[in-house]
Amino acid sequence: MGSPLSAVLANLFMEFLETGPFANIVPEHVTWLRYVDDILLVTPRRFNLHRLQTALNEVEPTIQFSLKEEIHNSLPFLDTNIFKYGNQLEFKVYRKPTNKKYLIHFYSHHDIRTKIGVVIGIFLRAFRICSAKYLEEECRFIKETFLTLKFPEFLLDNCRQQTAKIWESSRQQDNTTRRLVLPTSDGATNLTHLLRTTNLEVVCQTSRTIKDTTKTKIHNNQTPGTKAVIYHIPCSGCDKVYIGETSRDLNTRIREHRYDVRHDVTTNACVTHRNKENHLMDWKNVELLIREPDKIRRKCLETAIIQGTNTIEQNRGMFNISPHIISLIPMASKILNI
Template identity: 45%
Template sequence: MEIESHGHLPFLDTEIIRRDSKALFRVYRKPTNKDDLLHFYSAHNERTKVGVVIGFFLRALRICSREFLEDEILRIKSTFRALCYPEGLLSNSLRKARDIRQRKNPINRKDKQFLIVPGSDFSRLLGDAVRPLGLEVVNDTGKRIKQLVTPTSSITNNLSIIYKIPCGGCEKSYYGESYRGLETRIKEHKADLRHHRLSNAMVNHVEQEGHLPDWQQAEIIRKGLRKGQRKVIEALYISTNSNINQKVGNIKWTKYTAEYAKMRNCPNTAPT
């Protein structure tokens, strides 16, 4: 609990000063404060840097009494100059902060629509162009440091597969994808048959046609794939081969696109 000392009382980021019969206010900084803030040459986009500066000016405008406001503004400018911020950026940010402070009807963010785009000079021009339409451009932050330094998973995992289980009574086959290998998937399909789970396409085929799967001819047709590749290639096999699958897969190939992929013999897509 803070205690008033010599007419000064810090409360959060505000310092309350008792002078005669009135209270004055200014920004409070802890004695250990080093103004170690976002450097202008950091990897953040310019919108983020401008937002930080405007935030500091807004805090000064909202907290400081008239007697302390100018000193606080000078300190903010001096702090960011030391971090290589251009003088023009600081002046424009102060002007924007004053404009925001003087608004009588604050913008209701719930009524605004946002467009997320990568940060660039073009995104700032785009933001100015679409703002009259009620859209606000927001820049994404790109990859985090963790994503840059963490090794990606290998695609050589032989359990990550596309597989085929032929029907024992007709020319159709079931096509599937898994990251747990063919043996595990066959056990699961057999369990679905034993328990008569109609959510399984092979169970439905047995129910309707009386044809059992030919487990002995089950085979791996692709392996060592990432998840996204598995989804795309599984859907391609389903759309270009006679099958008993109930679903077309996560990707819906058009007839002509699928045939083109087969014709071009695209790596990681064309059936073998």
């Protein structure tokens, strides 16, 4: 523990045992599947597992196996519970009985992107592991868990929708391409040419990070004073508006809105309003309402303005604020003429 080589050497040692002494002990008709130090064995029904365990433990004193057999056709392996129905296997997420649901709280001092990432990651685990009959049950459990941690229900529903899209996209991608990473670009052009007819992609390692390679170049032409703001976009076909907030430059955020409208990204409220009412947003009259550097104050003000304004169908903000409280917020009441 503590050395970067530890896990590699431990894995190499286990591979040495598996290809050597263990290969002479484990019969050919037994399936041996290992992940780090957890092993899943598939054996004939009347196979003597205890005899096999004893033989394996005699090979190397420092490598000692414990045994857990299936109970009522069910066996947990890592974070997966495996169920056997005849010759079919089904799966659901496994949690230890001591699990305390200790996850990130919505009011913890973390960036909202971190919180959303945690929720999507846990939903994604459900999509990857669960068989169809168990998926809805697991998603309900996840939602109930995060509701107790004060996550807004609409945010959890959005995270599940995003997860479903990520899952579908990953299943449709061609995962047959393998990548060969070279330490420098010397000779990479010739090698790429030689391998063009294979499914092997040559990637040259440089001092640049993945983020540097993939991020979009943004020129520094942003207008001073238009960062960390609350803004509104009026509709050109009715008296409703869209209220939003951003920590970045307002011009950048508006370009993103317009991109979503052009590409019919239905998760954007402006797109939903256009498709439902056949109205276009009035991009020429976008107005900056408040500049507020503090993130929590900005989101609170955004919620207050949304709940006091005739908005298009959009999320009602991060908080639930009563009209009386809104009237006591100076900047919000000034904009709403309360």
